[in-house]
Amino acid sequence: MKGRRKSLDTFDGQLLNFFDKINTTGDCWIWQAAINKGGYGTCRFFQKKWLAHRLSWYLFFGDFDKSLSVCYWCNNPSCVRPQHLYLGTQIDNMTYMKQCGRQPNNVGELNPNAKIDIRAVNEIRGLRNAYRQVISETVRRLGLCECHVQRIANEQFWVSPSEKLEGGTDKAVEEIKKRLSL
Numbered sequence: 017m018k019g020r021r022k023s024l025d026t027f028d029g030q031l032l033n034f035f036d037k038i039n040t041t042g043d044c045w046i047w048q049a050a051i052n053k054g055g056y057g058t059c060r061f062f063q064k065k066w067l068a069h070r071l072s073w074y075l076f077f078g079d080f081d082k083s084l085s086v087c088y089w090c091n092n093p094s095c096v097r098p099q100h101l102y103l104g105t106q107i108d109n110m111t112y113m114k115q116c117g118r119q120p121n122n123v124g125e126l127n128p129n130a131k132i133d134i135r136a137v138n139e140i141r142g143l144r145n146a147y148r149q150v151i152s153e154t155v156r157r158l159g160l161c162e163c164h165v166q167r168i169a170n171e172q173f174w175v176s177p178s179e180k181l182e183g184g185t186d187k188a189v190e191e192i193k194k195r196l197s198l
């Protein structure tokens with residue numbers, strides 16, 4: 017650990033500071049620093065306040081439409097592992113939380129809408145699965161590699177085409193770790 021300390025004025029220093037607060041030994045990467053009432057990690061990145069999982073998305077995938085939610089596949093609000101996150105609308109987040117039996121933390125926009133029941137969830141999922149299949153077939157037809165298919169189908173569903181599709185999350189994590197000598 018010694019000797020790899022970088023100045024907090026630098027991007028790598030901030031990144032290292034972020035990694036220092038994560039326990040990456042399990043499948044989920046558990047946030048070890050401040051947690052808010054909703055169970056989400058909180059932190060600062062260059063003085064700006066972030067929810068840790070949103071910052072994780074930003075660091076690994078780049079800038080995103082901040083009106084979207086960073087949601088969990090793993091249903092663990094203290095997790096910041098990029099592979100366990102996906103970008104979605106608040107409705108996506110709500111339906112998935114509800115389906116997993118997790119209670120939403122907020123009211124207002126996040127309040128469960130009576131119209132969203134399990135049938136609606138299944139319908140949405142069915143459409144998504146169909147869409148995934150179309151994506152897979154299209155990507156294969158275009159001669160791209162399987163990792164792109166996986167990434168598009170599983171994790172990047174809501175990301176606009178302008179967001180990067182090269183590499184994959186694992187590669188991004190490895191590159192960042194290598195850069196920081198972690």
Ligand SMILES: [Zn+2]
Nearest residue numbers: 044090095100
């Ligand atoms: Zn997780």
